[in-house]
Amino acid sequence: EAAVTQSPRSKVAVTGGKVTLSCHQTNNHDYMYWYRQDTGHGLRLIHYSYVADSTEKGDIPDGYKASRPSQENFSLILELASLSQTAVYFCASSVDWGGSYEQYFGPGTRLTVL
Amino acid sequence: SQLAEENPWALSVHEGESVTVNCSYKTSITALQWYRQKSGEGPAQLILIRSNEREKRNGRLRATLDTSSQSSSLSITATRCEDTAVYFCATDKRGSALGRLHFGAGTQLIVIP
Numbered sequence: 001e002a003a004v005t006q007s008p009r010s011k012v013a014v015t016g017g018k019v020t021l022s023c024h025q026t027n028n029h030d031y032m033y034w035y036r037q038d039t040g041h042g043l044r045l046i047h048y049s050y051v052a053d054s055t056e057k058g059d060i061p062d063g064y065k066a067s068r069p070s071q072e073n074f075s076l077i078l079e080l081a082s083l084s085q086t087a088v089y090f091c092a093s094s095v096d097w098g099g100s101y102e103q104y105f106g107p108g109t110r111l112t113v114l
Numbered sequence: 115s116q117l118a119e120e121n122p123w124a125l126s127v128h129e130g131e132s133v134t135v136n137c138s139y140k141t142s143i144t145a146l147q148w149y150r151q152k153s154g155e156g157p158a159q160l161i162l163i164r165s166n167e168r169e170k171r172n173g174r175l176r177a178t179l180d181t182s183s184q185s186s187s188l189s190i191t192a193t194r195c196e197d198t199a200v201y202f203c204a205t206d207k208r209g210s211a212l213g214r215l216h217f218g219a220g221t222q223l224i225v226i227p
Contacts, residue, residue, distance in 0.1 A: 004156075031213040042116070042202060042219040043157070050213070058214075090156050094213050100145035100164060100206065101213040105156030 003027065004106035006091050012112045019078040021109050023091030031094040031101065032074040034058075034066060036087040037108075043090065049074055081113045117141050117216040118205045126224040127193055135221045137186040137203030147215065148177055148188045149202045157202060161188070193225045 004025045013019045025032065031050055035043040045058030047066035055066040063085060065077040078085055089109045094101040118139045127133045139146065145164045149157040161177040163170040163186070170177045176189045190197055200220040207216060 033213075035217075043217040045214065048214065092156070096213075100147075100162055101215070102147065102159050102162060103157075103204075103213075103215060105158065107154075107156050 004091055004093055004104050006089075006106040006109050008109060009107065010110040010112075012114060013078075013081045015082060015113055017081050019081050019111065019113075021076040021078075021089055021091075021111070023074045023076075023106060024072055025074075025091075025093040025104075025106075026072065027093050027095065027104060028071070029093035029095050029104070030071065032068065033092045033094070033103065034064070034074065034076045035090045035092065036060070036085075037090060038087050046076065046089075081111075083113050085111065086113045087111060116218060117207065118146075118203050118218040120201065120203055120218045120221040122221060123219075124222040124224075126226055128226050129193055129195055131193055132189060132191045133193055133223060134187050134189045135201050135203075135223070137188070137218060139184050139186070139203070139205045139216075141205065141207045141216075143181075143205045143207065145206055146177075146179055146186050147204045148175075148186075149204060149217075150199045151202065151220070152196075152199045160201075190223075195225050195227055197223060198225045199223060 033048040034046045049068040067075045091106045092103040094103045148160045151157040204215040204217045
């Protein structure tokens with residue numbers, strides 16, 4: 001069965017500190033995504049990747065960097081964490097269903113910036 | 115503004131009743147997907163309905179798609195307590211990067227025992 005795992009599952013960070021969120025998938029999917037979820041805003045795309053060693057900006061990339069060192073791993077990096085980045089972060093991978101893409105999500109990481 | 119939007123924002127039903135969540139979208143699509151997110155979990159896909167399809171079923175779930183009015187609905191029959199979740203519609207967008215989905219803010223459904 002498809003599996004996307006995220007670590008850590010929760011984290012408390014200090015303002016101005018560096019935070020790295022990790023994602024690992026065993027689906028053999030080429031496409032991977034990072035979303036943040038805030039109450040009332042649904043899921044907003046931060047960064048995504050089609051292939052290892054390449055990343056693309058999503059709708060809200062400011063303040064975030066992404067790294068895709070291999071097909072299986074995709075990281076989200078907050079170089080200088082801010083209070084506004086407190087949210088739940090989801091990683092997903094996707095597969096092509098004849099031109100449409102179903103996304104498989106991880107369990108999420110709850111990030112609190114103090 | 116969001117490319118997809120569910121309504122109502124929240125609703126509750128009693129177990130065994132049927133319920134419908136609606137979605138409106140603002141772009142030309144190749145497919146629309148419905149996802150469910152239970153508390154403390156990531157979203158999981160329920161149904162994918164392509165632009166040339168009008169209806170799709172998956173067990174107690176039925177999705178419809180009307181491309182002329184740019185709307186979709188997700189109906190759940192014989193609801194169960196475990197159907198309590200947030201329901202999202204998500205659209206791709208013709209001509210945009212492959213694999214990108216645009217999610218609405220979701221509808222919170224509570225099924226009362």
